[in-house]
Amino acid sequence: MNMQEIKENLITHVKANFPEAAEKEFDGNRLDFNVDKQCIPSILTYLKDRLGYIHLSHIACVDWLEEGEFEIIFIVWSPEEKMKVFIRTRIDREKPVMPNIDMIWRQANTYERELREMFGVEFIGLEAPDEFLLEDWGGPPPMRRDFDTEAYADDTFWHRPGREDALDVREEIIRRSREEIPDFAKKYSR
Amino acid sequence: MINDKNSQKIVDIIQNWSRKHSIWVLAYGTGCGAIEIPPTMTSRYDAERLGVRGAATPRQADVLLITGYLTTKTLKRVIRVYEQMQDPKYVIGFGSCTINGGMYYDSYNTIKVLDKYLPVDVYINGCMPRPEAVLAGFGKLQQLIAEGKANGATKYKENLEWYRGNQKKIIPNWVMPEYNW
Numbered sequence: 001m002n003m004q005e006i007k008e009n010l011i012t013h014v015k016a017n018f019p020e021a022a023e024k025e026f027d028g029n030r031l032d033f034n035v036d037k038q039c040i041p042s043i044l045t046y047l048k049d050r051l052g053y054i055h056l057s058h059i060a061c062v063d064w065l066e067e068g069e070f071e072i073i074f075i076v077w078s079p080e081e082k083m084k085v086f087i088r089t090r091i092d093r094e095k096p097v098m099p100n101i102d103m104i105w106r107q108a109n110t111y112e113r114e115l116r117e118m119f120g121v122e123f124i125g126l127e128a129p130d131e132f133l134l135e136d137w138g139g140p141p142p143m144r145r146d147f148d149t150e151a152y153a154d155d156t157f158w159h160r161p162g163r164e165d166a167l168d169v170r171e172e173i174i175r176r177s178r179e180e181i182p183d184f185a186k187k188y189s190r
Numbered sequence: 191m192i193n194d195k196n197s198q199k200i201v202d203i204i205q206n207w208s209r210k211h212s213i214w215v216l217a218y219g220t221g222c223g224a225i226e227i228p229p230t231m232t233s234r235y236d237a238e239r240l241g242v243r244g245a246a247t248p249r250q251a252d253v254l255l256i257t258g259y260l261t262t263k264t265l266k267r268v269i270r271v272y273e274q275m276q277d278p279k280y281v282i283g284f285g286s287c288t289i290n291g292g293m294y295y296d297s298y299n300t301i302k303v304l305d306k307y308l309p310v311d312v313y314i315n316g317c318m319p320r321p322e323a324v325l326a327g328f329g330k331l332q333q334l335i336a337e338g339k340a341n342g343a344t345k346y347k348e349n350l351e352w353y354r355g356n357q358k359k360i361i362p363n364w365v366m367p368e369y370n371w
């Protein structure tokens with residue numbers, strides 16, 4: 001089977017069991033599914049047990065601050081079909097709660113602990129000690145986009161004086177190479 | 191026992207001279223800078239000809255190299271290691287991260303100014319310092335030892351309260367053993 005056939009086959013199978021899953025195709029060996037968060041354990045079990053996606057590559061979180069949502073992404077890989085599947089779901093940013101999947105893949109536990117600590121996403125029934133990477137952490141989850149890391153560093157740590165007059169070399173580089181500053185980068189200029 | 195002042199001076203000179211030529215470095219690396227230690231130690235730059243060599247445990251070591259940024263989590267371990275080391279002991283801050291935070295100046299989890307938490311005898315700047323700079327730093331440390339000026343450990347003992355206060359400010363859950371000096 002070539003890649004296209006594998007993808008079509010996969011879409012048919014997933015759609016038959018999870019009709020509400022919205023697929024999105026990409027070039028190469030990648031396929032995305034948007035699903036509801038309740039379906040996550042069942043769709044992952046289905047992919048793992050029936051379709052050969054036995055490897056969990058990653059669990060990631062994207063902070064859609066403007067939309068008030070977190071996007072949780074599970075990446076699974078099939079070594080036979082050489083295909084990776086992204087399972088995406090959106091959850092509420094105010095009360096981020098997710099079903100726990102560490103009974104499907106044991107290693108998911110580590111990723112879930114990290115997301116709990118860095119984004120404050122709660123996984124129901126996750127059994128793990130509270131602290132993972134941040135010991136004695138008192139602030140808000142640091143990977144959220146509304147966490148101001150510079151302000152936090154300013155009032156937690158000392159700074160050695162002398163950084164204030166650091167020059168913004170960006171202007172000079174742009175003048176010499178005659179490039180434009182992209183709009184999104186402008187707000188970082190001093 | 192030597193009591194009179196002049197002979198004490200002579201003993202100090204001999205002591206410092208011998209200390210200066212056997213700097214044993216604790217093999218403990220933090221941050222990215224530890225990657226410059228192997229080239230410094232091995233054949234090309236060969237730090238051992240200056241008496242600089244690795245030691246396996248804190249109790250055998252004289253120098254604690256802080257080779258880069260320190261997260262608050264690592265700082266705990268580093269303080270513990272430093273307090274386990276026996277006199278004479280020196281600290282070398284290595285790279286701009288230990289001096290003013292370097293490129294991690296706005297990080298939520300790394301300390302910016304090392305000498306608020308541990309007494310630093312020599313700073314080596316650079317991000318990261320090349321082996322030549324490291325050797326220059328060791329040379330400076332040797333010079334300070336010979337002059338009897340590398341007294342970070344004494345400073346630490348005398349101002350323990352101040353250092354502890356700073357350390358406890360960012361490590362609120364202080365569950366570390368207190369070492370008797």
Ligand code: SF4
Binds near residue numbers: 223258287316
């Ligand atoms: S000074 Fe540079 S090389 Fe050293 S730890 Fe910091 S970022 Fe890494």
